[in-house]
Amino acid sequence: MNASDPRLARAAAVAGGGLVLAAALLELLQIARPFGFPFWAWAVATLAGLALLWQGLNALRQDLGARVVAWILAIGVLVVIVVPFGFVVVLGAFQRRVDLLTGPHVIPPSPTTVAFDQLMRIPYFEEGLRNSLLVSTTAAIVTTLLGTLGAYAIARLRFPARSATYTAVMIAYMLPGVAILVPLVAIFKGLHLIDTLPGMAIGHIALTVPLVTWILIGTFEGVEPELEHAARIDGASRLQALRRVVLPVTVPSVVTAAVFGFVLSWNDLLVSKVLYVGSTPMLAPAIVNLMDPINRIEPQLSMAGLIASLPVLTIALLMQRYLIRGLGEGAVK
């Protein structure tokens, strides 16, 4: 393409944009109600359209083509992420089961919240939801308290075996759950903690403490030591320095760490399943119970999924800036 001819470039861009848009519309129509538009035509038109857009717009202004193409690709990414969740979990939760017998529906033919009422009448689900809220909140709070103290000590204080402690936290953080669960079950049986709410909470704290401590070590290492030195010279004890000086400047990171702890506990299946015998159901195993491929009731399953994902999803969207930073720094679990 001749970059020096703006009219040609503009024409190419318009043609490319038109091709991409038209092909996408036709393909959407085809998927909704087939009329004989072949898939390869969509693929060819989209690729050709993107190429024209890229060349044409880049010739008009530096990087403009790249930006527009990135924008279109980002819409594709959005579709891949949002479509399964939106159509299956969100819309699926408000369908009637009989409507599903006539085939998959994208939009519920007769929207209803009956799945919610039905779900709340399933004892293990309703109880699992309550237990999970209680256990995960407790775990997040206790873990953050313990993790703050432990992480501050490892990040700031000088004591023998400090680097060994550091490595121990790291290994505990990475330790696969199955490695410690058998002895844990044995200990819990001995202490009559198995299948009780306190036992479940302790199990979940054990799950979350290493992760939260690990994140917080990084946080406290990032605080300027001079800040504390000033407070210490003014006569503050270590605990006062932590509470009055270090914590106020690290609130976002500490809250983020607590959220990571909550998410880890809320999403957990393994510990919840292994510590359960019959009286303290948790949410994740309850959802697996609803997943029987033959007898499952899809709208109920979707409603359960919606309920289970709402707390974390809400927090995630509200706190995205902090979470993204935390994830970027390697809070992987």
Add this chain to the structure above:
Amino acid sequence: MASGVATARTMGNRFSRLSIRRESQAYALLFLVPTTLLFVGLVGYPVLYSLLLTVSGRGAAPGQLGAFVGLANWARIASDPIFSQAVVQTLMYVIPAAVLGVLVGLGVALVLNERFPGRRIVRAALLIPWALPPVVVAAMFQWFLDSRRGLLGQWLVNAGLVDQSPIFLGGVPGTLYMLTAIHIWKTMPLLALMFLVALQYLPNETIQAARIDGASRWRRFRYVVLPFLRPTIVAAIIIQVLITVQLFDLIFALTGGGPGRYSTYNVYFYTFKTTFEQTDFGYGAVLAYIVTGFVVVLALLLTRGRARSILS
């Protein structure tokens, strides 16, 4: 609680009479006591107890130590066909998940690194797969991929790509690859976010300099961006391997290890089955040690190379 704080305060006053180093150590002790108790009780002791389990026969009750059997449990891995199958299948999960997950994640990050309207919405959407509980992801795809009532099958038929809705979750080894695909759907956004955060630290002057020297977009990516991202890519691969080796929830919720008897087992799932369903704690502990050993070695590699490259 209140009395605990009060105690800590009086102890604090007492501590301040000590030398700085002693005081530091005293506080370290105080701060670390709760965490240490938790670690010793809930992590350290179990790990050592598991070691005892690996050299014991079946006990009288679940979790109890049986008679000393030496290395008999360890010797079993050599002649256990399910174990070798699980190892191979673990690789069948890990390799595509690491390669495709990192490639797609990098691609998505490069796309979202361009400036265009709505970019923040897409970045926020990346948090959705991360935030969804794995069992919800499993439930969602069980229905989405269902051959009779699933939306995807219907759409593929309508698009004219297939004649009838494919059975996504039912073939061998197709089911394993479907699980891998779902796992990539769930983990790729996290990797993309990692790359996006790293890209923010890419010095703009370097890119501008390369641009002025006339480097094409591809060359700028190949010789400036890619070398800059190298440590992040290595970290992302290790993280993805670590997460995928411990893939459990999806297998448990979606296939239970089937179809057939073991076709979607990985070593981690086999460990769970051996331990908690066949209650063979000795052999289960051996398997758990193998998984743990692998994970810990990788994790050490990760923090060695990474703590400096990303966190600083």
